[in-house]
Amino acid sequence: MFSMNWFYGILTSLGLKQKKAKLLFLGLDNAGKTTLLYMLSDERLAQHQPTQYPTSEELSMGKIKFNAFDLGGHQIARRVWKDYYAKVDAVVYLVDASEKERFMESKKELDALLLDESLANVPFLVLGNKIDVSYAASEDELRYYLGLTGLNTGKSKVDLTETNIRPLELFMCSIVRKMGYGEGFEWLSQYIK
Template structure:
C-alpha cells in the first residue's frame, strides 16, 4: 500500500521537493524519539543526544535532511552553526513539563529574534500530550508567548505577511499530531 502511495506521489511530481530542517528544543522534549519514529517507525528509549547527527527522510513526499542537535545546555551553543542554510525548524517542547516552559520560551525567543531566520518557517510541536501533566494548547501558547494572533495559522496562506510560525500539539509515543506539523512546514519548502 505504501509503495503504491509513494509511486502516485512521484507521478504527480510531489516527491521533487527537498529541504534541510533542524530539530531543536530542550533536552528530553522528544527530538531523537521523533526522528527515530520517522526513520524506522520504532519507539525506543534514548540516552541524551551528546553530538549532532543527521538523517535523510521522506515525509509527506518531501525529502528532508534532518539534524538532531541535542537540547542540553552545552549542545544549544552550537545550534547557530546549523541555522544559516536551513529551510525549516522543528522546535519541540515537552508539554507535560511546565517547569521547563520559561527555559523553552527563552530558546524559542532567541530563534525568533535572529534576523537570519526571519523568513525561516518554525513548526513548534507541543509533545507528550498523552501524559496527565500535559497542558492544553492555549496554556502552552501563553507560556511560550505564541498567542494565536502572532502565529501564521494552520491553514497555508501564501499571501500572508506573518512570519511562518505555528504550534501543533502532538504525542510522538502515540504517533499523533506531528504529521500535521510536517505537512504545514512542507508547504514552505521550495
C-alpha cells in the same frame, strides 16, 4: 497512526516530490527530538540516551530527501545550534508539554531563535509533545507560556506573499502514540520552498 507512506503521500500531494530540504529539530533536552527523528526515519520507538553530539538522518520518501538534524537540547549543545542555521529550510521546535516548570526556559530559547536574523524567513513548526501525559499543558496554555498568542499564522495555508510574516504554528502531539505531528509536518510542508 502515521506511517512513512502516509507522510510521503502528504508531501507528494503538496507538490514536494522533487524537493530537498534541511530541517533542524531543536528544543530543550528530553523534549522528544531524537524520538521524532527515529520515528520518522524507521517508525522505531525506543528509549534513547540524551543526544551528546549533533546527529542527522536523511529521510527518503520517494524522491523527496530531507536532511533532518537533531542538535541536542542540553545547555552545552545549544551553543552549536547557530552553526547549522545556514541554508535551513525549516525549524521543528519541540517542547515537552508535561514539563511546565521548564516552559520559561523553552520560551527563552524559542524567542532567541525567532529573533535570530539568519532564521528570519524560516518557517517554524512548534510541537507541544507528550500530550499523552495526564498533566500536560493544553494547546492554549502552551501557546500562552511560549508567547505565541497572536504570532501564529494559522493551521491552514496562508498566502504570505503580501505580508512580511514568517510561517509559525503550534501543533500538540504525542510522538510515542504517533499522533499530532503528522498534521504539523503537513502544515510545514506548504512553506518549504
